[in-house]
Amino acid sequence: MSTRDLACVALSLVIAGCAGTAAVVKTGVETPNLGQAVTAAEIAGWDISIAPDGAGLPAGRGTSAQGATVYEAKCQSCHGAKGAGQPNDRLVGGQGTLASKAPVRTVGSYWPYATTVFDYVRRAMPYAQSQSLTNDEVYALTAYLLHLNGIIADTDEMNAQTLPKVKMPNRDNFIVVYPAKPGAR
Amino acid sequence: MDLPRRSFLKRSVALLGAGGLGSASAVRAEAQEPLETPPWTKSPGTGMSEYGGPSKHEGHVKRAGIGSRPGTTGSGASRTPLEALDGMITPSGLHFERHHSGVPDIDPARHRLLIHGMVRRPLLFTVEALLRYPRVSRIHFLECSGNSAVMYGATPPTQTAGQAHGLVSCSEWTGVPLRLLLEEAGADPGAAWLLAEGADSAAMSRSVPMAKAMDDALLALFQNGERLRPENGYPVRLFLPGYEGNMSVKWLRRIKVTATPTMTKDETSRYTDLQADGKALMFTYPMEVKSVITRPSPGVGLAGAGLYEISGLAWSGNGAVARVEVSTDGGGTWRAAALTTPVLPRAITPFRVAWKWDGRPTVLKSRATDDTGAIQPERERFIADHGANAIFHYHAIQAWAVQANGEVKHVYA
Numbered sequence: 001m002s003t004r005d006l007a008c009v010a011l012s013l014v015i016a017g018c019a020g021t022a023a024v025v026k027t028g029v030e031t032p033n034l035g036q037a038v039t040a041a042e043i044a045g046w047d048i049s050i051a052p053d054g055a056g057l058p059a060g061r062g063t064s065a066q067g068a069t070v071y072e073a074k075c076q077s078c079h080g081a082k083g084a085g086q087p088n089d090r091l092v093g094g095q096g097t098l099a100s101k102a103p104v105r106t107v108g109s110y111w112p113y114a115t116t117v118f119d120y121v122r123r124a125m126p127y128a129q130s131q132s133l134t135n136d137e138v139y140a141l142t143a144y145l146l147h148l149n150g151i152i153a154d155t156d157e158m159n160a161q162t163l164p165k166v167k168m169p170n171r172d173n174f175i176v177v178y179p180a181k182p183g184a185r
Numbered sequence: 186m187d188l189p190r191r192s193f194l195k196r197s198v199a200l201l202g203a204g205g206l207g208s209a210s211a212v213r214a215e216a217q218e219p220l221e222t223p224p225w226t227k228s229p230g231t232g233m234s235e236y237g238g239p240s241k242h243e244g245h246v247k248r249a250g251i252g253s254r255p256g257t258t259g260s261g262a263s264r265t266p267l268e269a270l271d272g273m274i275t276p277s278g279l280h281f282e283r284h285h286s287g288v289p290d291i292d293p294a295r296h297r298l299l300i301h302g303m304v305r306r307p308l309l310f311t312v313e314a315l316l317r318y319p320r321v322s323r324i325h326f327l328e329c330s331g332n333s334a335v336m337y338g339a340t341p342p343t344q345t346a347g348q349a350h351g352l353v354s355c356s357e358w359t360g361v362p363l364r365l366l367l368e369e370a371g372a373d374p375g376a377a378w379l380l381a382e383g384a385d386s387a388a389m390s391r392s393v394p395m396a397k398a399m400d401d402a403l404l405a406l407f408q409n410g411e412r413l414r415p416e417n418g419y420p421v422r423l424f425l426p427g428y429e430g431n432m433s434v435k436w437l438r439r440i441k442v443t444a445t446p447t448m449t450k451d452e453t454s455r456y457t458d459l460q461a462d463g464k465a466l467m468f469t470y471p472m473e474v475k476s477v478i479t480r481p482s483p484g485v486g487l488a489g490a491g492l493y494e495i496s497g498l499a500w501s502g503n504g505a506v507a508r509v510e511v512s513t514d515g516g517g518t519w520r521a522a523a524l525t526t527p528v529l530p531r532a533i534t535p536f537r538v539a540w541k542w543d544g545r546p547t548v549l550k551s552r553a554t555d556d557t558g559a560i561q562p563e564r565e566r567f568i569a570d571h572g573a574n575a576i577f578h579y580h581a582i583q584a585w586a587v588q589a590n591g592e593v594k595h596v597y598a
Contacts, residue, residue, distance in 0.1 A: 031365045032317050035300070035308025042309075043301050046439055049380050049390060052448045078256055087255040099463030103574050110465075111454045120450035123388040124286065127257055130386045174457065178394065178468035 048131075050119040054164030057118065060135035061159040064152070067144025070137050074126050083148050092148045095169060108149025112174055114166035117142045139163070246270075248279060250348040259287020262329065264351030267498065268479045273324065273525065273533050275354035277409045282416050283329045283352065285451070286387035289436055293420040296384065298404075302442035305371025312420045315404060318361040323403065323426065324532045326500045328353040328472045330429035330456050333579040336564065341595035346482040349595070350583070353500065355533035358424050359407035364399045367442070376442045380449070381423050384438035391432045392446035393425065401426050404437065427502030427531040428470045429577070431456060461572025472502035474561055475580040476509055476536070476553035487591035490544030495522075496537045501555035505529060508554040509536040515548035515584070515598055516563070522551070542587070548598050549585045564597055
């Protein structure tokens with residue numbers, strides 16, 4: 001940034017608008033516009049987040065039976081047989097415990113959205129090999145975990161259409177406190 | 186001095202009891218020998234160093250309570266040793282850590298920040314480009330949502346102040362206001378949210394209200410005057426003043442502007458606060474008003490009756506600390522503590538008050554009030570309101586029991 005540009009930035013703090021090529025934005029701070037244009041194809045490499053309505057879900061499919069095979073090979077050593085937990089998080093069971101002195105939070109008892117299971121497994125699991133699973137494997141694992149928790153049948157196929165339609169048992173037990181309402185917390 | 190010996194001496198001092206230090210002073214006044222000139226006064230010291238570190242005699246001051254579960258070494262936390270420090274700013278090397286899949290080894294030349302979604306033109310920024318944008322500097326605390334979670338337990342912990350409450354630190358953060366980049370990208374005025382995502386192996390992600398992003402959110406590049414430490418998000422992190430720590434996504438690689446929250450794992454299954462009735466609070470963003478006495482505290486005991494300064498830290502994610510009161514009789518009476526200036530919004534504010542200890546057992550408490558009028562609740566009230574299962578957002582009054590021997594322990598009182 002040249003001295004003249006710097007002066008322009010300083011001035012524009014006071015007076016919106018200043019000669020030059022860079023855009024003057026709403027804050028009145030002129031910025032150097034150094035972002036590079038990026039194509040949809042490039043964005044696709046990183047745009048891995050899945051919305052609760054299913055936006056972002058990729059093509060692919062999987063069933064619980066297929067998921068069991070993947071689970072035993074890639075997940076069981078950390079999460080135990082059939083998601084029972086140990087040495088790491090338990091993934092199955094716990095329904096009906098949330099108001100007790102020893103609540104068990106799992107995919108089945110606590111998670112409000114099935115899409116989150118797909119999103120999280122794809123971005124962060126297995127722990128030592130993030131983003132290594134195929135989309136079919138992630139759909140299959142998601143189906144397996146939902147089936148182990150009694151939420152879908154063992155024959156139900158999970159794909160971009162069916163997954164967002166799954167209603168999680170604990171879905172309605174969250175109280176959203178943002179934006180703040182009087183008396184909240 | 187190595188740690189075991191130092192701890193032993195500290196214990197010995199703490200056990201001296203009433204009159205211990207007083208008699209030591211009296212002995213010195215009667216000594217006849219001239220004061221010794223130590224060796225470091227009689228020959229030159231070492232030369233300059235390219236990057237300084239603490240005194241070798243302070244080597245025992247380390248992050249505390251480091252823990253993770255088997256097979257997930259990088260996932261876990263380390264805590265600031267609050268009781269060993271004093272002042273508003275936490276040394277960068279002692280800033281608490283909370284990682285969800287370790288500290289990535291990022292090459293700044295290859296790192297990129299992508300802004301896309303509901304924007305007029307998606308943009309990709311290099312770190313070099315970000316370094317050319319106008320910067321601001323702000324002093325703010327960062328507190329993990331799970332700080333002090335041990336206090337939800339049925340029995341008081343046997344931990345230092347730092348082990349229990351050290352998932353809070355305070356730094357000067359310098360970087361680019363996020364709104365400048367959102368305006369360059371032309372964020373849709375109808376988009377109420379964005380998703381922030383890290384480049385770590387967890388691709389840690391949180392939904393952030395657009396109102397916060399346009400208000401005071403920062404793309405932090407510098408911490409306490411130097412480029413971010415790797416464990417604090419090098420080369421660039423999001424910083425959301427006052428909000429629970431994990432929303433200030435480290436190693437920031439992507440911002441996706443959205444109409445609604447994405448409902449990621451870390452805003453649904455984690456970082457939601459389970460209440461006693463089985464319902465959970467979601468999107469509990471600001472960290473509430475809070476304080477803790479760090480001196481005296483467990484491991485930092487008293488050496489007999491006499492005059493002491495009680496000191497500690499107060500903060501609020503909703504504004505500035507307005508008042509800190511200290512009780513030396515278990516909450517029966519309260520005195521206003523002096524606040525260390527400058528008192529800044531969403532920053533740690535050290536407080537101090539003089540206390541003449543009579544040598545008898547008692548309970549010390551501190552109670553902070555912020556400039557919104559919010560006041561720290563007693564633990565009993567807090568647990569009655571929220572239950573003991575919430576894990577997150579614990580901010581009740583901390584009680585320290587001072588025993589006759591000068592040792593200090595956690596107590597629920």
